[in-house]
Amino acid sequence: MFYRISLDPVPAEQPPLVLVHGYIVSGRYLLPTARLLAPYYRVYVPDLPGFGNSGKPARALNVTDLADALAAWMQQLGLQRAVVLGQSFGCQVVTDLAARHPELVRSEILVDPTVNPHAQNFFLLAISWAAAMLQEPPSLIWTCFQSLLQTSLWRSIRTMQFMLADHIADRLPAIRIPVLVVCGSRDTIAPQQWCEEAAALLPDGELAVIKGGIHATNYDSPAALAQVIRSFLARVCLPATFTTPVPEGEKHKT
Numbered sequence: 001m002f003y004r005i006s007l008d009p010v011p012a013e014q015p016p017l018v019l020v021h022g023y024i025v026s027g028r029y030l031l032p033t034a035r036l037l038a039p040y041y042r043v044y045v046p047d048l049p050g051f052g053n054s055g056k057p058a059r060a061l062n063v064t065d066l067a068d069a070l071a072a073w074m075q076q077l078g079l080q081r082a083v084v085l086g087q088s089f090g091c092q093v094v095t096d097l098a099a100r101h102p103e104l105v106r107s108e109i110l111v112d113p114t115v116n117p118h119a120q121n122f123f124l125l126a127i128s129w130a131a132a133m134l135q136e137p138p139s140l141i142w143t144c145f146q147s148l149l150q151t152s153l154w155r156s157i158r159t160m161q162f163m164l165a166d167h168i169a170d171r172l173p174a175i176r177i178p179v180l181v182v183c184g185s186r187d188t189i190a191p192q193q194w195c196e197e198a199a200a201l202l203p204d205g206e207l208a209v210i211k212g213g214i215h216a217t218n219y220d221s222p223a224a225l226a227q228v229i230r231s232f233l234a235r236v237c238l239p240a241t242f243t244t245p246v247p248e249g250e251k252h253k254t
Contacts, residue, residue: 001073002053003027003046006038015083015106015237017041019218020070022088022114023163024156025147026052029140030087033218036226041083041233046073048093050159051151060158063166067096074104083233085109087218088189089163095171107178107236109229112190112215113198117169125164131188132215140219172201178236179205182228184213184221208232 004027017037019030027045034043047054049061049069061069070093074082084105086094091113098105119128133141148156172179179202183195192209199207208228213221 001046001049001055001069003044003073004031004034005045006034006041006043008038010038010040010042014041015081015233016044016079018044018046018070018074018079018082018084020046020084020086020090020094021048021051022086022090022112022216023159024051024151025144026150028052028147029143029216029219032222033225033229036222037229040230044077044079046070050155052147053150056151056155060155060162062162063092063096064100066093067100070094070097071101071104080104081106083107083109083237085111085229086113087111088114088215089159092163092166092168095168095175096166098175098177099171102177105177107180107233108175109180109182109232110198111182111217111225112184112187113168113181113195114190115163115166115168116190116194117167118194120164120167122160122164125189128188129215135186135214136216136220140216143219169198169201172198172205173203176203178232180208180228180232181205182208182210182217182225184210184215184217186212187215187217189215206232 021027026047030045034045037043048066049057084094091110181195181199183192199205210217210221210224217225
């Protein structure tokens with residue numbers, strides 16, 4: 001697994017922060033937010049297997065497979081009790097991680113979580129995706145296109161099938177750690193109504209709405225998102241001893 005890591009000195013009491021990308025894309029589009037968080041936390045931005053610069057398994061990985069790969073990567077780096085952020089499809093992966101590997105996760109941040117259970121079919125998702133992309137910065141579309149070139153059409157289609165078959169709402173009541181759900185006020189893929197429902201399903205969940213944010217709030221509203229994240233973590237992550245390894249470089253295989 002390829003990953004990016006911040007190298008800024010940060011307070012020892014702060015937890016490591018892992019940012020997990022969404023469907024098709026790589027961690028590259030998470031960098032606007034990652035850079036704003038880097039002065040305060042040790043930030044890790046991996047590419048999931050099959051995407052970006054990471055290895056391409058012979059078969060497409062489903063949500064559980066991706067969560068297990070993420071868990072193995074975190075264990076290899078010694079990242080325990082980390083704060084894990086997922087964006088879009090990444091939320092499905094990180095909630096599965098928290099449900100089955102709770103020892104690795106201190107708290108979670110679900111940014112623009114998919115799939116909205118009220119639109120859990122390909123036709124409705126395609127319409128909402130198109131509506132969101134028409135509002136996003138053109139540079140994001142180019143970034144997504146570059147990431148798409150690094151994967152394959154069959155993997156993209158299969159991953160879409162896995163994404164639509166997965167029901168994130170069924171897992172949320174079992175996640176008993178502090179969780180922040182974030183949505184953009186203009187998001188058509190993960191609309192505020194669904195995000196409110198998601199926060200209510202979590203035993204210790206709360207909601208933050210980014211005014212003017214679209215679907216990729218990490219890209220179109222990074223400053224507002226970073227501020228919300230810092231405020232949340234200041235409240236839920238009390239000083240503790242966290243395991244944060246000395247960085248060895250930007251690329252690592254497990």
